[in-house]
Amino acid sequence: MIKLRLTKVNLFFNNYIMKKIILFIYIFTSVTLIYADNDNQFLSDELAPGWKKELGYKLPEPGSYKLYNIRKAGNGQVVDKKGNSIDLYSAMNNKITLLSFIYSNCSDKNGCPLATAVFYKIQEKLKKEKYLLKNLKMISLSFDPEYDTPSIMSLYGKDLSYIDADWRFLTTSSLNYLTPILQSYDQPVIRKYKKDGSYDGVQSHILRVYLIDDKKLIRNIYNVDFLHPDLLINDIKTLLLGNE
Amino acid sequence: MYLRNFGISILTAILLTISSFSYADETCMSPYMQKIVGQEDYVYVWTLGVEGLGDEQDKLVTIDVSPKSKTYGKVVSVLSVGGRNEAHHSGLSDDRHYLWAGGLDSNKIFIFDVATNPRKPSLSKVVIDFVEKTGGIVGPHTFYALPGRMMVSGLSNNKDNGGRTGLAEYNSKGEFIATHWLPTDGDLKGANKTGNFADGYGYDIRVQPRRNIMLTSSFTGWSNYMMDFGQMLQDGEAMKRFGNTMVLWDLHSRKPKKVFDVPGAPLEIRCAWGANNNYCFTTTALTSKIWLIYEDKSGEWQAKAVADIGDPSKVPLPVDISITSDDKGLWVDTFMDGKARLFDISDPHNPKQIFEEKIGSQVNMISQSWDGTRAYFSTSLLGSWDKTEDADEQWVKLYDWDQENLKLSHVWTVDFYKEKLGRAHQMRFGAYSLYSSKNSDEEKSVSMLDK
Numbered sequence: 001m002i003k004l005r006l007t008k009v010n011l012f013f014n015n016y017i018m019k020k021i022i023l024f025i026y027i028f029t030s031v032t033l034i035y036a037d038n039d040n041q042f043l044s045d046e047l048a049p050g051w052k053k054e055l056g057y058k059l060p061e062p063g064s065y066k067l068y069n070i071r072k073a074g075n076g077q078v079v080d081k082k083g084n085s086i087d088l089y090s091a092m093n094n095k096i097t098l099l100s101f102i103y104s105n106c107s108d109k110n111g112c113p114l115a116t117a118v119f120y121k122i123q124e125k126l127k128k129e130k131y132l133l134k135n136l137k138m139i140s141l142s143f144d145p146e147y148d149t150p151s152i153m154s155l156y157g158k159d160l161s162y163i164d165a166d167w168r169f170l171t172t173s174s175l176n177y178l179t180p181i182l183q184s185y186d187q188p189v190i191r192k193y194k195k196d197g198s199y200d201g202v203q204s205h206i207l208r209v210y211l212i213d214d215k216k217l218i219r220n221i222y223n224v225d226f227l228h229p230d231l232l233i234n235d236i237k238t239l240l241l242g243n244e
Numbered sequence: 245m246y247l248r249n250f251g252i253s254i255l256t257a258i259l260l261t262i263s264s265f266s267y268a269d270e271t272c273m274s275p276y277m278q279k280i281v282g283q284e285d286y287v288y289v290w291t292l293g294v295e296g297l298g299d300e301q302d303k304l305v306t307i308d309v310s311p312k313s314k315t316y317g318k319v320v321s322v323l324s325v326g327g328r329n330e331a332h333h334s335g336l337s338d339d340r341h342y343l344w345a346g347g348l349d350s351n352k353i354f355i356f357d358v359a360t361n362p363r364k365p366s367l368s369k370v371v372i373d374f375v376e377k378t379g380g381i382v383g384p385h386t387f388y389a390l391p392g393r394m395m396v397s398g399l400s401n402n403k404d405n406g407g408r409t410g411l412a413e414y415n416s417k418g419e420f421i422a423t424h425w426l427p428t429d430g431d432l433k434g435a436n437k438t439g440n441f442a443d444g445y446g447y448d449i450r451v452q453p454r455r456n457i458m459l460t461s462s463f464t465g466w467s468n469y470m471m472d473f474g475q476m477l478q479d480g481e482a483m484k485r486f487g488n489t490m491v492l493w494d495l496h497s498r499k500p501k502k503v504f505d506v507p508g509a510p511l512e513i514r515c516a517w518g519a520n521n522n523y524c525f526t527t528t529a530l531t532s533k534i535w536l537i538y539e540d541k542s543g544e545w546q547a548k549a550v551a552d553i554g555d556p557s558k559v560p561l562p563v564d565i566s567i568t569s570d571d572k573g574l575w576v577d578t579f580m581d582g583k584a585r586l587f588d589i590s591d592p593h594n595p596k597q598i599f600e601e602k603i604g605s606q607v608n609m610i611s612q613s614w615d616g617t618r619a620y621f622s623t624s625l626l627g628s629w630d631k632t633e634d635a636d637e638q639w640v641k642l643y644d645w646d647q648e649n650l651k652l653s654h655v656w657t658v659d660f661y662k663e664k665l666g667r668a669h670q671m672r673f674g675a676y677s678l679y680s681s682k683n684s685d686e687e688k689s690v691s692m693l694d695k
Contacts, residue, residue: 046519049454057456065497068422070393071415186392186416188339190680206278206339208391221392223276223338225453231496 048110050118050227059230062237067219073099073212074184077177078141078170081154088141088181089216091168095137096239097212098122098232101187103144103202104156110224111207116140116160118209121229123165133164135214136236142171143189144202145178185210213239275453275517276338277389284613284673285310286320286362287620289640290334290345291666292627298664299324302331304345304356304365305665306674307640307658309620317642317656319663321364325354330470330627334670335387337394337416340678342368344394345670346384348626349470351375353384353396355418362674369418375402377420378412382466388449392416397446400465407445407465407487413498426460426491427500435491439505445487448526450513451495455522457545458495459537461510462487463529473629486530490537492545504547506535513537514567514574516592521571523592529563532556534574534587534595551587551595554578563625564609568616575610579625582607584652599650603643605635611671612645619643619652623660624667638667 049055075089092099098119106112119138126133140157142148148156148171157169172178182189187208192200209227211220220235287309293301306321329347336343341359346352353371360366374384374396383399393416398409410425427435428444435442445462463469464486468476476482486509492502508531515524523538534551553576554560560578567574567589574587574595584607586599609622621641624630630638638660644653660668 056454059456060494060497060499065494065499066422068413070421071417071419186339188341188679218392221390223391225275226456226496 046110048114048224048227050114050224050229051109052228055228055230059234062234063241065238067211067235067238067242070218070221073097073210073216073218074181075216076172076181076184078172078181079150080168080170081150081157083150085173088139088170091137091139091170092212092216093137093166094214095135095166096214096236097137097139097210098236099139099141099185099210099212101143101182101185101189101205101208102140103142104148104152105144105201108204108207111205114224114227115207115209118227118229118232119167120160122232123161123163123167125229125233126165127163130164132233132236132240133166135240136166138165138167140167140169141181142169143178143182143205145172145174146199147201211235211239214243275451275515276391277336278338278340278678279614280673280675280677282613282615283310284675285313286674287611287640288334288343288356288358288365288672288674289622289660289668290331290670290672291660291668292331292624293324293328294666295328297661297666300328301326301666302329302347303666304343304354305660305668306363306365308363309642317658319658319665322665323356323365323367325367325370328627332626332669333385333387334672335394336389336672338389338391339416340674342416343672344387344396346387346396348383348385348399348466351382351384353387353418358674359679362676362679371414371418374412378410378423381410381412381423383409383469384412385447385463386449388451390451393421395449397449397460399446399463399469400467405466406485407443407462407468409444409446409465411446411449411460411498422498424493424498426462427503432503433500435500435503437503439489439503441488441505441507442503443487443489445489447487447509447511448513450515450524452515452522452524453495454519455539456495457501458493458498459513459515459524460491460493461506461513461526462489463509463511469626470628473626490526490535490547492537502545504537506547507531508533510535511563512565514565516567516571517569518571521592525565525567525574525589525592527553527562527565527576529561530559532560532562532578534576536592538592550593551597553585553597554581554583563607566610566612566619568612569614570616573616575612575619577603577607577610577621579606579608584610584619584621586650599652601652603641604639605637606631609669609671611673613673616647617645619645620671622668622671624669627667630667637661638665640668640671 100115102112153169161167189205190203192203209222287307289305301324303324308315308320330349334345343356345354351374355369356365357368358365380402381398386397388395394414396412413421426444427433429442447461447463451458488507490504490506508528510526532553533549536550537547561580563579576585582604587595612619642655
């Protein structure tokens with residue numbers, strides 16, 4: 001099953017025509033985002049703010065507001081792209097961490113692709129702010145260990161993380177390891193099951209991204225309504241200013 | 245190369261977009277909250293216990309509202325919480341796994357698990373140190389879901405039992421995070437006082453995340469909401485102790501920005517859903533007006549009265565309101581005459597009443613389905629303010645709403661006095677679809693969960 005999926009993905013990657021289509025859709029989507037700003041869309045038709053270039057309002061100055069200690073971040077055993085078992089805390093590496101739960105099959109435009117795109121934009125925006133990049137860890141952890149093997153997560157993250165950004169794509173060995181982590185973050189997920197009762201992947205989840213400080217305290221929780229790179233960078237700067 | 249990979253994410257999104265969330269539900273909830281598709285399965289009613297009736301305790305009453313169910317329109321679960329607390333409002337967490345419900349007198353917060361078995365909620369936690377943890381807030385009122393958190397508005401304080409109060413922020417485990425006091429004349433906290441009042445009173449909370457704003461309204465303190473209604477009306481000093489303000493906050497920093505004069509106790513706040521509809525409504529209990537709080541063309545937020553509700557000189561006492569999901573209609577319940585009124589708010593600056601009907605001798609809350617075809621009404625306002633003797637009806641009623649012909653059709657009534665339950669107050673919706681993919685056969689789901 002996994003081999004078949006990898007083959008499909010590789011074919012996809014190597015298809016020149018497909019690359020052209022991707023470029024077209026990228027441009028099309030950019031245009032659509034601008035248009036959507038002027039249209040009276042409702043809920044499911046809307047693209048989340050994180051897809052848009054501008055946040056749409058002025059943020060408070062970094063350091064001018066408090067990011068309260070919401071609670072302790074959860075820990076647990078995760079697996080890196082080489083298949084090594086590590087604990088989530090050590091993956092955070094005592095840095096300010098953005099943690100997002102995603103899965104490679106996620107197809108909700110305002111779900112995992114949004115979280116991944118926002119992380120991507122953050123590292124782009126921080127290209128010239130080496131101090132911030134140096135103090136920031138980004139972790140994309142899979143909801144779906146059944147399908148998202150270390151190889152798949154490696155492929156998912158291939159080329160997404162570049163320059164000096166520290167972005168890791170992790171999974172777990174099984175649901176037995178993942179479930180307590182999800183519970184510790186209050187991260188709900190609905191899974192699908194076939195008629196015979198066997199597992200059939202993730203059906204849906206609430207998009208949440210966690211901002212965790214270097215003491216493993218959750219300092220903000222973002223959802224689709226305000227997950228935007230500018231806002232996250234503002235909060236990261238606020239935490240760093242608080243550490244000075 | 246980077247563009248390619250970023251494009252793949254977008255390609256995946258565009259080509260394979262299947263809405264994995266359930267969009268639909270009552271229209272007055274936090275925008276952060278999961279929504280229910282179409283038909284709700286249960287209505288949870290936070291109910292005041294009544295001395296001499298049944299077990300006399302406050303309770304969470306679960307009504308089966310799935311038309312396919314054999315117990316449709318019936319009470320299927322009653323969970324008493326021990327004693328009476330002045331049960332009032334309740335609110336669901338953003339993942340809708342938990343229902344938080346407050347006691348305005350005891351200051352307790354009851355957190356119910358409505359996900360493990362939606363048909364039979366269980367009590368997960370009771371917060372008993374609300375006043376102590378918050379530094380003196382009294383009367384936990386609105387429970388407004390933020391991602392992984394709950395914002396709780398107070399009605400009063402433990403120093404003078406008046407209306408000065410604050411907001412308390414909790415995490416999803418029911419642990420206290422922070423207190424945000426309302427701005428007052430003595431301490432504006434950096435806010436701009438735009439009129440005559442900065443009373444620091446509180447009541448409801450709503451947000452528009454895309455504009456980074458939070459709005460709060462203002463009611464009255466413990467000394468009034470626990471007083472007999474008739475006695476209070478005769479007490480000139482007590483009648484001066486009502487809120488006259490709304491506060492605009494910077495949502496992200498939790499800092500107050502503007503204090504608006506909105507005289508006459510602005511209560512429920514409902515914000516528009518449309519992507520460019522940067523406005524919210526409230527109604528004033530004592531002056532019987534609809535107010536619009538809106539962002540003007542220059543980006544400044546303003547507040548103005550835009551319509552009367554009934555005849556203000558007769559004090560119909562507007563209580564709960566409900567905005568339709570298309571932002572074209574606003575239901576307004578008026579307690580004294582027991583009526584529901586529908587205003588056309590297509591032009592939010594000029595609401596027009598297009599319908600009214602008497603629901604009962606008294607009516608307080610309304611919860612409508614996302615498509616607007618169903619509206620649930622309940623009766624109780626406050627233990628000491630509800631009508632007495634024959635006028636003290638206590639029920640939950642379901643009506644079908646025909647938008648085309650402007651017609652409300654009564655479907656069923658659950659009589660809370662006949663069932664020996666108490667006074668019916670806040671209603672919240674539940675559905676199996678929020679928690680499991682195995683929900684296509686409702687009866688099957690029920691039997692599975694009941695095991």
